[in-house]
Amino acid sequence: MLKKIILVCFAILAISCNKEKNYTISASLEGVEDGRQVLLNIVDENKLTAIDTTTVLNNAFTFTGTVETPDVYFISIDQIRNNFPFILENDKISLTMYKDSINASVIEGTKENDLLQEYSKKVNSIGKEIMELRKENVEAQKANDTAWMNSLKGEYEALVKKGEEFDTQFIKDNNSSLMGLFILERKVRGKDINANELKELFDSFPEDLKQGRAGKNISEVLDSALATAIGSIAPDFTGPTPEGEMLSLKDVKGKIRILDFWAEWCRPCRMENPNLVNIYNKYQDKGLNIISVSLDGNGRQQDPKASWLQAIEDDNLTWHHVSNLKYFQDPIAKAYNISSIPATFILDEEGKIIAKNLRGQALHDKIAELLN
Numbered sequence: 132m133l134k135k136i137i138l139v140c141f142a143i144l145a146i147s148c149n150k151e152k153n154y155t156i157s158a159s160l161e162g163v164e165d166g167r168q169v170l171l172n173i174v175d176e177n178k179l180t181a182i183d184t185t186t187v188l189n190n191a192f193t194f195t196g197t198v199e200t201p202d203v204y205f206i207s208i209d210q211i212r213n214n215f216p217f218i219l220e221n222d223k224i225s226l227t228m229y230k231d232s233i234n235a236s237v238i239e240g241t242k243e244n245d246l247l248q249e250y251s252k253k254v255n256s257i258g259k260e261i262m263e264l265r266k267e268n269v270e271a272q273k274a275n276d277t278a279w280m281n282s283l284k285g286e287y288e289a290l291v292k293k294g295e296e297f298d299t300q301f302i303k304d305n306n307s308s309l310m311g312l313f314i315l316e317r318k319v320r321g322k323d324i325n326a327n328e329l330k331e332l333f334d335s336f337p338e339d340l341k342q343g344r345a346g347k348n349i350s351e352v353l354d355s356a357l358a359t360a361i362g363s364i365a366p367d368f369t370g371p372t373p374e375g376e377m378l379s380l381k382d383v384k385g386k387i388r389i390l391d392f393w394a395e396w397c398r399p400c401r402m403e404n405p406n407l408v409n410i411y412n413k414y415q416d417k418g419l420n421i422i423s424v425s426l427d428g429n430g431r432q433q434d435p436k437a438s439w440l441q442a443i444e445d446d447n448l449t450w451h452h453v454s455n456l457k458y459f460q461d462p463i464a465k466a467y468n469i470s471s472i473p474a475t476f477i478l479d480e481e482g483k484i485i486a487k488n489l490r491g492q493a494l495h496d497k498i499a500e501l502l503n
Contacts, residue, residue, distance in 0.1 A: 324356055
């Protein structure tokens with residue numbers, strides 16, 4: 132009988148241990164009328180997607196549920212600007228929110244959110260300094276004071292460097308936390324990253340953290356960044372042409388090739404196109420070829436393909452073109468770690484990347500150096 136009781140106790144204990152833990156978000160929000168909608172969002176394919184909704188009642192609201200793994204989520208409130216980011220994990224989380232300044236809201240309850248608050252405080256401080264410099268720059272421009280503007284430019288660059296160094300040190304100091312990994316995830320999304328340096332930071336995190344969503348994203352981006360670093364052989368790809376045929380990178384021959392990522396909706400790209408046309412017209416007989424990959428297909432375009440074709444015609448882009456019309460989800464863009472456009476890669480005859488992200492006169496000078 133005693134043996135049976137012990138076995139039952141162990142069974143109950145096992146069930147209790149395997150029971151999934153829930154999260155509870157309890158928030159106070161003064162001055163907001165009852166019934167105002169509140170959304171709990173996660174980023175899905177570069178946009179916020181609501182996973183739960185509730186309403187304000189007696190200056191408060193609550194969310195309960197379960198998450199498989201902790202991640203960055205956002206709370207948004209109807210008629211209130213901005214979204215409040217926090218790390219959602221299966222624990223008790225307390226929020227004190229301010230309708231006139233959502234970003235100043237206070238979150239308590241988990242170590243990861245304590246780190247988020249610490250990080251945000253420092254970043255906001257640097258952001259305020261940058262805003263003050265921008266205001267001064269406006270005054271300097273009005274006064275046409277070149278010396279003042281140059282001084283402010285130096286201060287601005289120093290602040291940007293300070294922010295980058297803070298990010299790196301924060302990651303090093305918190306390489307056993309999700310928060311450190313999330314900052315690294317944001318850092319690897321930059322346009323001109325040092326992939327080897329960031330891979331060293333990533334390798335310092337424990338394996339269990341690297342197996343989560345953020346870790347897998349970082350690994351994918353770093354693999355692409357290392358594969359498309361200067362000195363690497365450009366990854367081959369195949370994409371649909373405007374005529375609907377399939378064209379690969381290896382099909383485009385030339386002593387020098389420019390791989391150009393652009394889109395109809397991208398104003399800087401359209402402004403750069405005349406420079407690209409001039410370079411092509413001047414050097415195509417000397418062995419220059421160009422293949423452009425369009426990232427058209429965003430939600431604002433009624434007919435992405437028509438927009439793409441019209442832009443090719445309007446800008447007189449008489450070289451090779453491909454596009455999957457999938458915006459930044461284009462598989463070619465993902466293979467090349469494209470997070471912003473315009474973006475260019477210069478390839479030699481063997482397909483090795485010899486330069487990247489050159490525009491204007493710098494691009495012209497590089498092609499002249501290679502083909503003159």
